[in-house]
Amino acid sequence: MRLDSHYTFPLGLICLACLMPILDAQRPSVLSGGGLRPLLGLTLRQQLQAGQPPVPRFDCSPESTGFELVTGFVFSSPADLLDSQPGTLMLADCLEACRLNSSCRAANYETGLCVLFSADSDHRPGALSSSQFPVFTLYAQKVCLSGHCDRAWDYERVPDFKLKARGQELMKKQRKTGSRTACMELCLSERDFVCRSATYSKDTGDCSLSDMDRMSLGALNAIESENGTDYMESNCVSDPTKLCDFKPLDGKILKTVDAVYQEVATEQDCKNLCLNTAFRCQSYDYNATGAQVCRLSHHNTLTLSQIREPFLAVPDASTKELSACYNVSVDCRAGDMIATVRTSKIFQGKLYAKGAPNSCALDVQNSLEFALRLPYTDLECGVQREAMGRYSTEVILQHHDQIVTASDMGLSVACQYDLTNKSVSNEVDLGVSPDLKHSITQESIVDSPNVAMRVTDRRGESTGSAQVGDPLSLRFEIVDPNSPYDIFVRELIAMDGVDGSEIMLLDGEGCPTDQRIMGALNRASDDQKALVAHFDAFKFPTSEIVQFRALVTPCLPTCQPVICPVVDGTGLFQEIPSLGRRKRRMLNATYEESISNELDDFHSPYFTISTLNDRRFRRDLGAERNEVLPQEEMLLVRSIHISDRFGADKKRDRKLSQDTDFHDNDYKRHRSQQSFEDDEVETPTTESRPVDQQRSATCINLSTVLGAGAVVVGVQIALLIIGAMLFLRKRDASKKLLPQQAPRPSPQQTIFVKRY
Template sequence: MDRITVAGSTAFQPSAGYDYMENNCIEEPSKLCEFKKLNGRILKTVDSVYQDVASVDECRELCLNSPYRCHSYDYGDTGEMVCRLSHHSRATLSDIQEPYLDVPEAATYELSSCYNVSIECRAGDMVARIQTSKLFDGKMYAKGSPNSCVRDVNNSLEFELTMQYDNLECNVRKNGLGRYVNDVVIQHHDKIVTSSDLGLAVTCQYDLTNKSVTNEVDLGVHGDISPALSEEVTVDSPNVAMKITDRKGEDIMQSAEVGDPLALKFEILDKNSPYEIFVRELVAMDGVDSSEIVLIDSNGCPTDHFIMGPIYKSAKSGKILLSHFDAFKFPSSEVVQFRALVTPCMPSCEPVQCDQEDISGERRSAVSYGKRRRRRSVSSSAAHDDMLLVQSIQITDKFGFDKGANRSSSGSEAVYIADGGLCVNVAGLIVAATIFLSAQLAIIAAWTFIWQRRKFNSKLSHQDTMSAVSVSMPPASRADSLCKLYDAGYTHQRRF
């Protein structure tokens, strides 16, 4: 363990009389790495400076492949095409006074965590093994089976999930001869999916003599921001609405993906109302199995500021409250329902002081306009009970597991046959087979019609001939006639 692996926890503490030595040259996971963007600040000093770097992605690769443990980089902030690397991050800067320069247009990209993924294909199951560079506390599960095929992880650097081929609960799918695939999610929070989570597409391929293992990884937290489906809920006396908007509280989002920057907006619709409001007991609920997570407690303070921040007044009006959050979802549903208790107060609402950790891990006080209603004597005309507001939103993840299934259902999936080097479109193959069978049926029907017509004409000609000649020979028996017809038909059948 070191300061990097225990970042975000309380495991690293000052101790008088002791010196701490940290190895900066060890080898750690570096395959799947996620960087967090720290806007407006860059380090005063760094370890390496590279010039003529073409892009920020190339700078990122220089950091991941550096000879030391690079944990942050910035690009183009100290000069055009200049890439700067450092082994420092916020976890290692707690003892350094003012390590950053405040530059509004600049940004530092800080390494959050890395994951090495390995897949073991065994006789009756597949095992996905994960090795991380930072203590992981969450769970790992098969997508579509978050409750039945899951592994709970408690502060570990290595963990795994075993998925049996014949176990329906793990949803392992057979895709071709000897090919098994499944989708796995690494989820940091115990109940909801956030932008920090990973999606893995794992595959095991078997043949008759030996086995080969391939694994494909989809980080799943990239892409453009999509809006969110929202529905306005309005209550009376006073008229208060809870909406899901952008961070400015202006545009109502119609759809959203995990990680999108959103805000919950509480607004008194009547601009001339004498009341203000405060919010408490804000809960997010799953639309399927009734799982829930408390976002704002009964005292009006955020329970986890990484999920939802404090409630504050809008700069435009004291009758509008906002709370910022990044879009999240529950594993078993794409519907997230918000439920909150809103209480009016007059003439103004008293805020509450909430303690929370800042980005450096230190605790500080923050103001939140969510507070239990003060018990005081008011007139009957000014007394109001708590109002329950409910709002639903549809939020999708960014893993991209279902995109291939959608393409397959629309008839555009192509299958690659390795031995012949041939790419076959499945939908085209089905259409061609249908046309071929229809043509065969048409040929058989036409031949049958022609054969029956010839048989009928032959019979008429035979009857005319028999009536024209003298009847000197005994008539043929019915059995002989049937045999001749059968032989004639049998000859035609053999020709066909």
């Protein structure tokens, strides 16, 4: 028997009057996962619609029953209300309750409340309305899908939106279907490619399938508005979950989440829950709404671009959003190994063997899966034989085509072959597979240390400015005190901040170019992993900004100092240790030893650049100087403002003698050349040695050679004078002893002199 509307209206009001106090009393707040207003707040017009025709029962086998999810919408139909479950903290639990109830066709979910209905938006289109502020609601509707997957929901629908047009390559297939459910069935059953999303037009029936979605595109506005079109995103896709990078969103948490876990010991445990959950988790927060509370969501900033204010401002809280994940696998074959990378976000960059970014590399253009072949016989690819049947190498995953950034990774890949003897008998099929299957695959990420370079005074306090002659120090240190790495430093250069002129302070082997400008790097007294070199402040003639650049190489577990032959103040050669980079070429080292040293010094491709205000940025040194920067080294940069002392001493300089003026002019003339090399001088801070403070390595070396030559010539002249004086004195003595002088021989005479 069908009830008239004048009977159902009072019945609906009675139900609401009984239910609302219970919901208001048990509904949790937003910070505990709930919303800010009732899901059943119905208008009078909605209450008057309670006399609509009954909805047929949902007829579908349990194996094909799935759910369609719509974010930011609420279903309001009091006559179709089945049950409400306050305190529900899992979206999956809410959907499971609807799945087990044969009368349930739809559900509303906000964190902390689940409401079940016997009707859905297909039969009550007017009952579905936007619900985004002050919190957003998740609406779920039962669907019958032949390609249903074992997930809480099969796909998410965004009404009146489509995937933003970026060329036809995003749309892999296009068909005509009679409904959006049929369109999504095509996506879930697709076998030619991994279907991640589908777009359905209600007007034309066009169904477009794509291998991209909002997460894989990684763009904030990956979808655009279009009336009459439904964008549907699959929840059945298996994303990579091994090497994942999360970015923090500080001061904000989601108003509605999919799952709330309590008594989670650490944030790492919360992260693991996100990576191993039954849905495509895109963000999590920990300790934001309570001690040891972990909240997970399939949403992040990219997927909530159409929602009004989806985040709640909470000071000192942070939401970690998934940036990208990488799964790396190795296929070990007879003569090579193939490293395959599968990503969750389209990758554009290159994959190459460490140290061979051009000769053993793969350029990747907007791909989710790519592979690099590493032949065992190709020396450029650097595959090493570690033991019998074991081969390994390192590959670099670089996002930019030219420079290395912090998001890049170094990966170690290896293959192990079973080469033990085996007995084979009674075999009929003598066919041999061309490729050997790998038995062991290892993969790991190698992180580099964060290294900082600072200019300090001799007490170790950082400074950003100084005057010429001030005693300073250049300090290299690893930021993390618990880092297992040690560091080498080489190719330390001082550059003019204006015209780019430069001098070399430490050469390519890590040895000082001139002891009078800068000595060897030594370990700091307060930190055995920090390196310090002292110098007196100097400046270039065209600028008061002096920029230091150095290449730093990490090594494990410690770095052995290199022995540097240098000239001391007396002009004699001596050998001193320096913690510059280890020499690659040893005089008595064999080829195998040099290869072993290179493997021991495996380095990550990351580098850190430090500026005056301690900000870090990335830069390609080779792009400016036409040099190829080794990928295993770090480039550090530090600038300092150096002012001269001439302004305060002008009056005194006018009173100097002509000889003093000559030397002062000579000093100023040399400064135009010296500033390229004065980086770290160890002269005292007096004004009696300005020439030594400002002279460049090139000029100082030339002066040293000229001075040494002058000394040698002077000594030779002195010896000649002494010899001549002795000869004249001896001749005078001979004249006094002989009574007569022997006759001078004529030109025709031949004289033989016999010496005894």
